[in-house]
């Protein structure tokens with residue numbers, strides 16, 4: 113028998129940023145669970161080994177651009193269970209692999225059996241030279257949600273642990289400045305925006321850990337000319353989209369204003385364009401191969417199907433790639 117004292121107290125309504133932080137990364141948070149993100153949704157990393165091969169190609173090109181240093185870092189930011197790092201190490205050419213120092217940056221525990229070459233850390237290493245790669249990290253950086261109220265002004269939405277919302281006070285200060293610059297809302301009640309300032313700051317801090325190299329953020333994204341009028345905050349659980357309920361039972365995510373994260377010298381591409389520049393395309397193998405080498409044909413056909421998924425319009429191909437160079441030129445890295 114329990115009495116009321118033993119029951120966890122429901123949190124008072126609070127902003128989405130605070131509620132999401134607790135729901136995803138608190139002691140019983142969604143991302144602390146042992147099963148890992150891949151049990152709930154599929155990212156490009158899980159879709160095909162072609163993805164890691166393309167990242168390995170980018171790292172090799174960067175290594176050449178950096179003049180083949182004695183040590184080149186690969187930093188997998190928001191590494192899940194280290195799937196991308198593991199696959200990138202496997203895909204690197206023999207002249208690069210021994211010089212790569214691999215870091216998986218993750219708040220969850222190190223998985224059992226992970227390649228011992230991979231350093232598991234809760235924050236990115238500082239002062240390194242190399243590639244920092246963040247696949248679907250920024251969409252999980254918690255943020256607040258604004259909704260235009262009856263007074264025509266954006267108000268910060270408050271949320272209970274069961275997902276019910278109520279309007280809080282008007283958005284003010286740096287968040288109001290961010291909205292005005294990056295996601296201006298007409299005074300029409302019900303319009304919504306996610307206030308991306310914490311993501312801009314998280315990304316700037318990650319980029320600042322590089323002494324020289326390239327930082328890449330890949331995510332479902334939107335730009336100022338086409339923000340969704342009611343925002344994109346949503347939940348995922350066991351492969352299905354669900355209501356975003358900040359109780360630790362589901363992922364809570366929102367598309368990323370990648371243009372707001374970009375700093376001087378950055379490039380913003382679609383995944384289709386970025387992977388094209390890294391040699392991934394969905395072209396079918398020549399039919400003649402089917403009779404000359406049927407096994408190779410089937411393998412090539414499988415790869416073509418995977419490449420098509422990674423570059424699909426309306427799907428992963430529309431993801432944004434934000435490339436932020438630090439002391440290197442981008443042109444050579446993206447030459448097809």
Ligand SMILES: C[S@@+](CC[C@H](N)C(=O)[O-])C[C@H]1O[C@@H](n2cnc3c(N)ncnc32)[C@H](O)[C@@H]1O
Nearest residue numbers: 143149155157190191192217218219247248252
């Ligand atoms: C959507 S999952 C993506 C996993 C993997 N990158 C992939 O593409 O399959 C986001 C991951 O970022 C991690 N994460 C979020 N914020 C983090 C932070 N500040 N430091 C390290 N990891 C973080 C979460 O724990 C989660 O595993």
